[in-house]
């Protein structure tokens with residue numbers, strides 16, 4: 001067993017390159033699955049069934065049209081059946097996941113730490129894009145994420161990491177909860193969602209309490225920079241997409257409105273109501289607040305690569 005291990009550790013550069021390519025291909029496939037999760041999970045749809053289909057013409061997508069990134073390029077970003085446009089975000093998620101898998105292989109090598117961190121970072125990709133689309137961080141990922149992070153910390157029990165994880169979980173969730181409560185007291189409204197609080201608890205559970213300072217610092221700085229950049233370049237975020245229950249409420253409201261209209265049966269009012277429905281509401285930039293979850297996730301990934309450097313920096317290395 002240990003001989004095999006030594007053999008793997010002694011892999012030539014060429015072998016390691018091939019392994020990296022394999023991890024890239026596998027990561028791209030996982031990214032393709034994440035696209036399904038990101039689209040279906042907030043809508044409470046099954047992520048296994050039905051098979052992938054075009055959202056416009058609802059034709060099933062054949063396996064040869066579902067090869068990550070490659071099919072997108074070969075099809076020139078259009079559906080084979082109805083020629084409708086395929087959003088560039090699908091191949092982006094696939095490329096991003098592939099890149100992260102290669103980077104994590106490069107960072108951790110073939111050890112126990114690799115599958116643990118692949119799982120962690122992959123779930124962060126899903127969380128980030130769902131938060132970006134809907135301004136929610138799904139409990140379906142964050143709550144099991146907290147438990148799994150704590151469970152995995154026992155793999156490094158000899159370093160006392162299970163305590164670091166437990167403290168990270170409590171301090172991570174607790175600190176944001178405190179900030180959010182203070183904000184609520186001062187401003188009279190919620191400044192941070194419960195989703196962000198659960199996400200930071202998850203990050204603390206996976207990375208330990210020592211990571212929290214880095215994560216809060218880096219996520220805030222990058223969040224502020226992104227906001228400034230968006231104002232400078234006039235980038236506007238789309239308003240969040242509705243969740244399943246919101247869709248249902250909207251349907252109900254529409255039905256109620258129609259009933260009301262039918263009861264009144266006034267021609268003028270009908271015309272008015274139609275005009276309101278037709279005019280698409282422009283949502284102002286500040287109304288569509290930038291989601292914080294993707295920045296927390298980004299900083300957690302950065303911590304995996306820059307954490308040691310950061311600690312040597314703040315511990316006064318070279319001072």
Ligand SMILES: [Zn+2]
Pocket residue numbers: 054055056057058059079080081082083084
């Ligand atoms: Zn189609």
